[in-house]
Amino acid sequence: MEPSDLLAALFSDESAGAALLGEIGFPPPSTQTVTTVEARTAADTLPIPEPSETTDRIRDRAIALARRFGGREVSSEHLAVALLEIESPIRDTANSARLDPDTVRDRLDESIAMGEVVEVDFQLDVDGPHSPESPTDDSISLRRESRRTESVDLFDPAVARIIDATANRCREGLRVVEDFARFVRDDPSATQSLKSLRHGFAEAMNLIPTEWLLSSRNTGGDVGTSITTEAERSRSSPEHVAAASLKRVQESLRSLEEYGKLIDPRFAESIERLRYRAYETEQQLIVPTTPGGELSAAHLMLLLPAMLPGRDLTQVAMQAIAGGVDVIQLRDKNANDHVLLEAGRIFRELTRNHGIRLIMNDRPDVAVAIEADGVHLGQDDLPIKTARRIIGPDRIVGTSTHSIEQIQQAVRDGADYVGVGPTFASTTKHFAEFTGVELLRAAGEVASIPMFAIGGIDAGNVSEVAAAGFGRVAVSGAILNADDPRQAAMNIRAALDMIE
Numbered sequence: 001m002e003p004s005d006l007l008a009a010l011f012s013d014e015s016a017g018a019a020l021l022g023e024i025g026f027p028p029p030s031t032q033t034v035t036t037v038e039a040r041t042a043a044d045t046l047p048i049p050e051p052s053e054t055t056d057r058i059r060d061r062a063i064a065l066a067r068r069f070g071g072r073e074v075s076s077e078h079l080a081v082a083l084l085e086i087e088s089p090i091r092d093t094a095n096s097a098r099l100d101p102d103t104v105r106d107r108l109d110e111s112i113a114m115g116e117v118v119e120v121d122f123q124l125d126v127d128g129p130h131s132p133e134s135p136t137d138d139s140i141s142l143r144r145e146s147r148r149t150e151s152v153d154l155f156d157p158a159v160a161r162i163i164d165a166t167a168n169r170c171r172e173g174l175r176v177v178e179d180f181a182r183f184v185r186d187d188p189s190a191t192q193s194l195k196s197l198r199h200g201f202a203e204a205m206n207l208i209p210t211e212w213l214l215s216s217r218n219t220g221g222d223v224g225t226s227i228t229t230e231a232e233r234s235r236s237s238p239e240h241v242a243a244a245s246l247k248r249v250q251e252s253l254r255s256l257e258e259y260g261k262l263i264d265p266r267f268a269e270s271i272e273r274l275r276y277r278a279y280e281t282e283q284q285l286i287v288p289t290t291p292g293g294e295l296s297a298a299h300l301m302l303l304l305p306a307m308l309p310g311r312d313l314t315q316v317a318m319q320a321i322a323g324g325v326d327v328i329q330l331r332d333k334n335a336n337d338h339v340l341l342e343a344g345r346i347f348r349e350l351t352r353n354h355g356i357r358l359i360m361n362d363r364p365d366v367a368v369a370i371e372a373d374g375v376h377l378g379q380d381d382l383p384i385k386t387a388r389r390i391i392g393p394d395r396i397v398g399t400s401t402h403s404i405e406q407i408q409q410a411v412r413d414g415a416d417y418v419g420v421g422p423t424f425a426s427t428t429k430h431f432a433e434f435t436g437v438e439l440l441r442a443a444g445e446v447a448s449i450p451m452f453a454i455g456g457i458d459a460g461n462v463s464e465v466a467a468a469g470f471g472r473v474a475v476s477g478a479i480l481n482a483d484d485p486r487q488a489a490m491n492i493r494a495a496l497d498m499i500e
């Protein structure tokens, strides 16, 4: 089926749409075409030719216009306007005759203002009966019946405001992620798929009448514009920015899909497809969804307990991440397994959203359960090889070392990183002896895997650690007990960033 068939159908039906086109001087199709369509219309059993992509677009636009102008039913007038708007030979004819769809739309507005009922006077039946005896030419079938579309109040301004605001959020988020793919990742394939996602989104939004959205816009009166959380303000890296934007895109798409169901099921379906594409993009571009990786890019590990009375650990973690913490280790020697699991899941979500690693202390089994990126084992904990059988080959294993020999053994056992210490006296764990910065100086000569100095390190002594050649530290008290965890993390990071 072609646009010319739709036009001929309007005229063969002597519809209000045809009258409207006639009023503005649109040349009617040849009598021959109209008669052929009339003849075919008379037979109920003729096969219905496949609608073309263009006729689909015209139909979609007609439905959108119906919502804009009348709300409930698609009439021949809407089809007439859609024929003038969507690119096709019909529109070319209108353009060359200098016919403007706005004139027709104004006319529709007038008829609504005058209280004229815009009724369905014919129905394009693209689902009609097929007959084996029917000719195989380009017949089209018109049935004189009215099929009501879904009866929602399409002018509900609250729904329009949701769609409008959410669509804007989605568009902005897509731009941010596209910039990340293009300028940070320098990834042509991800950039291309984001571009196509953005275009797909624009097409889906074409199903919603822009005028309806604009007329309901009320940014000044939107109570949500003034609410910003601490988490929204702080970003630790371009990856974090992109990951947060992609999350926003996914949430916006979900909201558009759900509220879109009130407007047009096809809109909701297109949005749903885009939402799945956004998930794929996340996998392609942001943190791996499967745990694992390595720690060579990490510099500041924060050891956090599962709970601490009087302290909101999620807040501490977020502020610390904003200050430059790039690995979190869950270390709690007293918590029961339920508490460990609960805290582990919260830390997992947080670290994943920020694109940083999560390590579980002592417990390979819990590391797997909370989908941590790895486990940390002390000299008295499970051997590395045994832990590997539990956590699998892709997760990280780190181990504590207190001498050059232990560092060398850790490398032989396949450790992915080592903790080296205790360097100074710690408020978190009691030690009788310290390995000091001497061990740090010597360690640099014997191992090339990532090494984290640990034990009593804070902003005041981190420069000694850095001077010993260590650009990585693991700390707890210095950040956890600070009034401003973000500032504390930044102070430590500043000294570490001088190394390498």
Ligand SMILES: Cc1ncc(COP(=O)(O)OP(=O)(O)O)c(N)n1
Residues within 6 Å of the ligand: 301, 329, 331, 361, 362, 376, 377, 378, 379, 380, 381, 398, 399, 400, 401, 418, 419, 420, 429, 452, 454, 474
């Ligand atoms: C990075 C890092 N290094 C050392 C340790 C200490 O581990 P361990 O010796 O097993 O002592 P506990 O932490 O279990 O008390 C660590 N956790 N992280």
Ligand SMILES: Cc1ncsc1CCOP(=O)(O)O
Residues within 6 Å of the ligand: 303, 421, 422, 425, 426, 427, 428, 429, 454, 455, 456, 457, 474, 475, 476, 477, 478
């Ligand atoms: C678990 C552990 N092992 C050696 S020192 C230490 C605690 C580190 O915490 P802090 O930075 O508060 O000394």
Ligand SMILES: [Mg+2]
Residues within 6 Å of the ligand: 361, 362, 376, 377, 378, 381
């Ligand atoms: Mg241990």
